[in-house]
Amino acid sequence: xxxxxxxxxxxxxxxxxxxxxxxxxxxxxxxxxxxxxxxxxxxxxxxxxxxxxxxxxxxxxxxxxxxxxxxxxxxxxxxxxxxxxxxxxxxxxxxxxxxxxxxxxxxxxxxxxxxxxxxxxxxxxxxxxxx
Amino acid sequence: xxxxxxxxxxxxxxxxxxxxxxxxxxxxxxxxxxxxxxxxxxxxxxxxxxxxxxxxxxxxxxxxxxxxxxxxxxxxxxxxxxxxxxxxxxxxxxxxxxxxxxxxxxxxxxxxxxxxxxxxxxxxxxxxxxxxxxxxxxxxxxxxxxxxxxxxxxxxxxxxxxxxxxxxxxxxxxxxxxxxxxxxxxxxxxxxxxxxxxxxxxxxxxxxxxxxxxxxxxxxxxxxxxxxxxxxxxxxxxxxxxxxxxxxxxxxxxxxxxxxxxxxxxxxxxxxxxxxxxxxxxxxxxxx
Numbered sequence: 001x002x003x004x005x006x007x008x009x010x011x012x013x014x015x016x017x018x019x020x021x022x023x024x025x026x027x028x029x030x031x032x033x034x035x036x037x038x039x040x041x042x043x044x045x046x047x048x049x050x051x052x053x054x055x056x057x058x059x060x061x062x063x064x065x066x067x068x069x070x071x072x073x074x075x076x077x078x079x080x081x082x083x084x085x086x087x088x089x090x091x092x093x094x095x096x097x098x099x100x101x102x103x104x105x106x107x108x109x110x111x112x113x114x115x116x117x118x119x120x121x122x123x124x125x126x127x128x129x130x131x
Numbered sequence: 132x133x134x135x136x137x138x139x140x141x142x143x144x145x146x147x148x149x150x151x152x153x154x155x156x157x158x159x160x161x162x163x164x165x166x167x168x169x170x171x172x173x174x175x176x177x178x179x180x181x182x183x184x185x186x187x188x189x190x191x192x193x194x195x196x197x198x199x200x201x202x203x204x205x206x207x208x209x210x211x212x213x214x215x216x217x218x219x220x221x222x223x224x225x226x227x228x229x230x231x232x233x234x235x236x237x238x239x240x241x242x243x244x245x246x247x248x249x250x251x252x253x254x255x256x257x258x259x260x261x262x263x264x265x266x267x268x269x270x271x272x273x274x275x276x277x278x279x280x281x282x283x284x285x286x287x288x289x290x291x292x293x294x295x296x297x298x299x300x301x302x303x304x305x306x307x308x309x310x311x312x313x314x315x316x317x318x319x320x321x322x323x324x325x326x327x328x329x330x331x332x333x334x335x336x337x338x339x340x341x342x343x344x345x346x347x348x349x350x351x352x353x354x355x356x357x358x359x360x361x362x363x364x365x366x367x368x369x370x371x372x373x374x375x376x377x378x379x380x381x382x383x384x385x386x387x388x389x390x391x392x393x394x395x396x397x398x399x400x401x402x403x404x405x406x407x408x409x410x411x412x413x414x415x416x417x418x419x
Contacts (some may be wrong), residue, residue: 081365082363087325088325090360090363091356091363092356096363097363102365104328104329104332104334104366109365
């Protein structure tokens with residue numbers, strides 16, 4: 001079965017969706033991501049959906065749920081690179097993903113995550129070597 | 132009955148020049164005040180072509196059904212003429228006159244030919260009248276169609292013209308909306324705004340509604356949709372140009388715009404946008 005890879009970059013988990021999301025894949029991602037957050041203690045999750053052309057209400061809800069679940073596990077989620085057509089579809093479906101952070105591209109998303117979790121991680125990591 | 136076709140094609144062949152001259156005179160009279168729109172030479176050329184094509188079609192013997200393939204050239208020619216006239220600004224009646232004015236000269240010559248046989252004359256007249264009426268109605272139909280095409284094209288152009296997305300600064304877009312916001316226009320505005328956000332990588336868009344005459348619940352909902360869609364892509368929206376009356380209406384209608392940054396003027400919105408982008412505007416030199 002195909003799987004969506006979850007990459008770890010320091011304090012941040014990086015998910016790039018490059019295939020068509022079907023329902024089971026979305027559930028697998030939700031499962032895998034929450035497990036990984038708990039395992040690694042990551043504070044940020046970046047989901048890149050720039051290659052996603054088609055969404056339905058289910059995928060929209062999964063995205064929203066993932067973000068909520070991550071925040072319960074103390075991680076901030078940013079969804080980046082949404083296509084115009086996808087954005088319009090989600091709005092027409094009445095899913096405006098309230099509470100989900102969004103950014104134009106991966107770079108901006110990373111900046112945003114660093115700004116949110118930066119202070120926390122700096123305290124933890126930078127404090128070590130200096131002492 | 133069957134000899135009307137022969138009779139008509141004979142008439143058209145024998146009296147071609149006279150028919151044309153009389154027909155042109157007839158047309159020029161009815162179009163006397165439109166001489167600025169069409170030249171007599173053009174009228175003559177069109178008349179000549181039409182008479183020739185009509186003769187060919189009549190020779191086929193099929194006088195009752197002008198939708199047949201024998202009438203294709205005639206219909207095409209008439210379509211071209213009425214399309215041209217619709218664009219030149221003729222009225223529908225003036226356009227239909229092109230065909231109807233042929234009746235008088237044609238009937239005059241027919242009478243001369245047939246002579247005193249009243250019954251035959253009446254039969255011929257009836258067939259020819261029906262035929263010319265059909266052709267006349269055809270021109271009106273085409274006229275109507277081409278006018279509709281013009282209207283449709285203008286609507287399309289209006290839609291495109293009235294929804295520009297302007298780049299104000301690096302990372303700052305502006306959408307000046309002018310005219311009523313309905314679903315179709317919102318869709319276009321939304322699409323072009325989102326595409327522009329992707330193309331320019333802008334994080335801020337100012338939607339200016341100074342030119343929107345009225346804002347009702349539906350319009351507000353459309354605006355909110357556009358803002359939500361932009362937010363999903365990672366861009367923030369500011370709505371500006373809200374006139375006092377519109378502010379009053381929005382509150383009276385109970386529309387909730389508190390989730391969106393709103394400003395009274397475009398200038399205010401631009402100032403906020405610059406601030407968020409970390410830019411300041413200052414005077415280059417102290418005022419003398």
